[in-house]
Amino acid sequence: MQASDNRRKITVGAFILLGLAIFVIGVFTLGSQKKAFVKSFSVSVVFNDIQGLKTGNNVWFSGVKIGTIKKIQFYGTSQVQVFLNIEEEAHKYIHKNAAASISSDGLIGNKIIVITGGTPKFPFVEDGDQLQVNTTLSTDDIMKTFQVNNKNLVDVTADFKLLARGLVEGKGTAGALLADEKIANDFKAIVSNLKSTTASANKMAAELDVFSKTLNTKGGLTDKLLTDTAVFAKLQASVDELKKTAGSAAMLTENLNKASSKLNQTDNAVGVLLNDQKTAEQVKMIMKNMETSSQKLDENLEALQSNFLLRGFFKKKAKAEAEAAKKNP
Template sequence: MNKNLGYIWKLGMFVIIGLLLLMITIYYIGKNRNLFVSTFQLKSNFKNVSGLKVGNNVRFSGINVGTVNQIEFASDTIVVVNFLVKKEVQQYIKTDAMASIGSDGLMGDKVLTISPGGVSTKMVKDNDRIPSSTAIEMEDLMKGVKVSIDNASVITDQLAEFTYNMNHGNGALSKLMNDPSFANDVDATMNNMKKATKGLNENMEAAKHNFLLKGYFNKKKKAEEKKQKEQAEQKEEEKQKEASNSEKPK
């Protein structure tokens, strides 16, 4: 008899614990699916739902406010997504709000995101349809990354070829970088050009004092002085005109 009572007691405890665990599980699932809160329904059309599933979260301003409850085809190019949102959030969602599909992290589950509207002040109603925006697909993003990597590879190959030609080529730039004698020749040429320029300046200065050419340089100097004087007089006249205009009564 005692053995039967012990068996029944253990069985009863097992059943009670199982029921408690079942109730806790139902509570958390229902909480995540918004089964125990007042909700309203919204709709949005997409060309591609990008792996969105029933039960995925709906976010508004970064906060989970609902869940996706139905995904169905409207035509061969349009998919209608129905989602439940907490009633308490309805007052913040306007008719120009935008729905989009994103990811919870880089490789996480898909989420439906509602972006707040910026113009309309009219609140959405139950069963309203809000516009959608196309999200950037991971495949498109990877294609862009691949193009960048390919371009970087081409640039690297060109730099490697340029460096090799610089070190082993016979061009002037390669010789300048690697041949000391060629570099010395270029340096000597530049020094000679500087000396030639200096000598030309000295010859011009000497020519100015030559009695045969002195008249020409003096004439040129006087013409420059006359031109500068005329410019100064013109500026002075303009200043006087401006001063006289400012003194006239309005």
């Protein structure tokens, strides 16, 4: 009886020891997973929306788990402050300008916090520091964007459906081109005319190219004008002479204009004779008197030749003129 009790006590003690061993192993195992027995420091982040974060969720840095969420509390009016336990080993990689963002462990996994290390020009983060927030699109935002894109895609598909129906029914310009044979034939004719016009333009361009090449023929007039300095100098001299001639003609025309304008004025002798009737009458009278005087002078000379006192003088003069004419027939 006593031996049976001792055996029972030994069995119970063994089970108790085994349970304690399992408990200790479990505590250390969970502690190692939660980094409970690793030296760490604490930092915090203030989010506008923690998107379902919970105490105990993991903290990642460059794809490596470096800590857990220690505490979550409200901050200010509507923000949330999250305290993080970070392993001391990660301290030398996280700088004061590091930023934290909320992400997911997989597409539909638990929420996690992801920390970016910052830049080396800033000092390392210290215990109790507050990290800045890296605003990125959350899964919900991505899903909202997908919903908007799906709606837009449905709208675009509906528009294409209406467009296709209009094309089949011959509505609009494109539909008319597809459904109306006459319009299609007219369009073909326009394209054909355009091809003919293009061909004509190409032919004209080719002819212009040939003509330009003939202008550059060695020894031609155009070639001499462009390359022979002597011909160009002569041409330039001719142009200068033409300019001079034109200038002289212009001056002559101007002088003639001035002279003709003088004929219409009475401040010169010719203008007076042409425009003043009284003066013209006086000139006519003078010419008439001169004619009468000349006639009377001729009569007086005849009378003098008949005078016996001068008859000998005129006879001698007539004889001398006759001898001179014989010597110089």
